[in-house]
Amino acid sequence: MRAGPTTVDRGAPGSLVGNVMTADRKAPTVARRGALAHFLHAETTGGLALVAAAVVALVWANSPADDVYFDLWHTDLTLGAGRFARTEDLRHWVNDGLMTLFFLVVGLEIKRELVVGELRDRRAVALPAVAALGGMALPALIYLAINTADGGVPRGWAVPMATDIAFCVGVMALLGSRVSSSLKLFLLTLAIVDDIGAITAIAIFYGEPLSYFPLLLCVALLAAYAAMHRRRVRGWPAYAVVGVVAWAALLASGIHATLAGVALGLLTSAARSGAGESSVERAERVLHPWSSLVVVPVFALANAGVPLSVDAVAEAASSPVAVGIAVALVAGKLLGVLGATWLGARAGLGTLPTGVRWAEVAGVAALAGIGFTVSLFVTGLAFDDEAAARAATIGILAGSLVAAVLGAEVLRRCARVEPGEI
Numbered sequence: 001m002r003a004g005p006t007t008v009d010r011g012a013p014g015s016l017v018g019n020v021m022t023a024d025r026k027a028p029t030v031a032r033r034g035a036l037a038h039f040l041h042a043e044t045t046g047g048l049a050l051v052a053a054a055v056v057a058l059v060w061a062n063s064p065a066d067d068v069y070f071d072l073w074h075t076d077l078t079l080g081a082g083r084f085a086r087t088e089d090l091r092h093w094v095n096d097g098l099m100t101l102f103f104l105v106v107g108l109e110i111k112r113e114l115v116v117g118e119l120r121d122r123r124a125v126a127l128p129a130v131a132a133l134g135g136m137a138l139p140a141l142i143y144l145a146i147n148t149a150d151g152g153v154p155r156g157w158a159v160p161m162a163t164d165i166a167f168c169v170g171v172m173a174l175l176g177s178r179v180s181s182s183l184k185l186f187l188l189t190l191a192i193v194d195d196i197g198a199i200t201a202i203a204i205f206y207g208e209p210l211s212y213f214p215l216l217l218c219v220a221l222l223a224a225y226a227a228m229h230r231r232r233v234r235g236w237p238a239y240a241v242v243g244v245v246a247w248a249a250l251l252a253s254g255i256h257a258t259l260a261g262v263a264l265g266l267l268t269s270a271a272r273s274g275a276g277e278s279s280v281e282r283a284e285r286v287l288h289p290w291s292s293l294v295v296v297p298v299f300a301l302a303n304a305g306v307p308l309s310v311d312a313v314a315e316a317a318s319s320p321v322a323v324g325i326a327v328a329l330v331a332g333k334l335l336g337v338l339g340a341t342w343l344g345a346r347a348g349l350g351t352l353p354t355g356v357r358w359a360e361v362a363g364v365a366a367l368a369g370i371g372f373t374v375s376l377f378v379t380g381l382a383f384d385d386e387a388a389a390r391a392a393t394i395g396i397l398a399g400s401l402v403a404a405v406l407g408a409e410v411l412r413r414c415a416r417v418e419p420g421e422i
Contacts, residue, residue: 046292047170050373053297054304054397061305073302086251094302095380098295100247100261102373105291106195107265108284113192115270115280125193127341127350128186132193134340135368136161139332146324153321156382156392158201160328160399162374165191166292167400168367171408179360179411182353187364190337198374199262206381207255214252221246222263229269229279256381296373303376306393313394321388322395329369329399330406337365363411369403371396 060069073091080086088096113119139160147154168187172179225242233239243264251257269279277285306312316322341361344350352361375396383389 043166043169043292044173046296047166047168047173049293049297050164050166050300051170053300054372057301057303057305058308058397062308066307069305073305080248084248091302094299095377096251096257097247099299099377100258101287101295102261102291102299103199103258104243104261104265105284105287106199107262108268108280108287109265110192110196110262111266111268111270112280112284113189119189119192123350125189127344127352128189129193130344130349131186131337131341131365132163132190132197134343135163135190135333135337135365136194136197138336138339139328142328142332143324146327147320149320151320152324153383153385153388156321156325156379156388158198158205159375159378159382159392159396160325160332160369160371161194161201162198162371162378163191163194163333163368164370164372164374164400165195166296167370167372167404168407171367171370171404172411174408175411180353180355183356183360183364186353186356186361187367190364190368194368195374198378199259202256202378202381203259206378210254211252214249215255218246218249218253218260221249222260222267225264226267229267232269258377299373299376303380304393304397306390306397308394312390315387316391316394316398319388319391319395321383322391322398325375325392325395326399326402329371329375329396330366330402333369333371333403334362334365334406337368338362341365357414359414360411363407363414365407366403366410367407369407370400371403372400375400 057069060066063069073089073094075090076087077090077093078085078087079093079097110119119125140157143157143160144154146152147156165188168191169184172184172187221242225239225246228239228242243260246264247257247260250260265280265283268283270281272278272281338361341352342358345352352358376393379389379392379396383392
């Protein structure tokens with residue numbers, strides 16, 4: 001979905017979704033509400049596609065044709081030739097290859113926010129950033145507490161840290177104008193900081209033994225990519241070739257290859273010439289629909305299909321992995337986000353957005369427990385054992401569903417219709 005036309009507003013503050021401001025604050029800027037509306041509509045559509053793909057995966061994996069589902073994603077596929085050939089199953093290529101585009105869009109979004117959006121204003125970002133830290137730390141601690149006993153798998157501590165923006169925005173969309181723009185901005189800022197934390201955890205804790213020559217090659221290619229932007233090299237194929245080779249080098253290095261997408265996004269130029277789009281804005285506008293409507297649904301289709309027989313559910317209910325993830329997503333996120341926000345406000349690190357009440361913060365904190373996409377992604381990195389991975393997936397599905405219902409109900413009960421809100 002491409003972003004629609006934008007309106008012009010002079011002197012408005014930088015917004016989370018691309019409200020661009022020049023140094024002298026006199027040049028035209030992208031209108032805050034118009035840009036936010038386009039972003040939220042795209043995320044809502046992507047959330048619906050994600051839900052549909054997850055439902056299809058679950059139905060297919062529990063149908064008489066379940067063998068077709070599992071055989072499909074275990075089909076081997078070889079990429080490259082000769083000594084550079086690599087053979088993995090189809091699910092692996094979706095997770096290591098296709099999801100690179102998702103992380104590229106995340107990197108582009110973070111870069112834009114750091115330069116022209118909400119993350120450039122430390123006063124505006126302080127409270128949601130503190131909320132995100134609490135919403136990452138407490139779920140991880142709860143998971144570890146439950147999984148330190150016999151049969152637990154402590155390595156899965158990062159699974160419940162994530163917040164799924166598309167799912168959260170989709171739930172908020174059901175409430176329409178009864179949820180204020182200020183509250184949506186608080187959630188989106190929280191989720192972006194949460195993404196940074198998840199990316200950091202993947203980079204540090206879920207890699208393999210390093211191979212230094214491919215890593216150095218990747219660094220050199222990323223430097224070349226940045227130099228191309230500084231010199232304003234024209235033509236996307238040149239950037240695509242450098243990006244793909246950098247991804248392949250990182251794949252060979254032992255660091256998770258999808259992080260190449262984040263690096264490429266952060267190195268994309270945010271400089272604007274005149275009234276035109278920056279490279280970051282243009283790339284995000286073009287790639288965001290592909291990420292939301294193709295990549296993430298295919299990822300969900302490949303990873304959300306788990307058997308939900310009585311025996312499988314009973315096994316998950318007694319598994320510290322599934323219980324730890326579900327409790328961490330529901331209770332850990334709610335208490336972590338809400339508690340950290342309260343402590344941050346009391347410490348004077350920031351104030352709640354205008355018109356936002358603590359009951360609404362509680363609703364957002366509950367919604368932050370929807371950790372579907374990145375949680376499933378980390379599951380694939382954290383668990384080598386198929387039974388543990390299956391239990392983790394069931395825990396993610398159960399926890400995310402409860403978090404969605406709880407958050408929506410809290411926001412519905414305290415919602416006010418505010419004229420002019422998105």
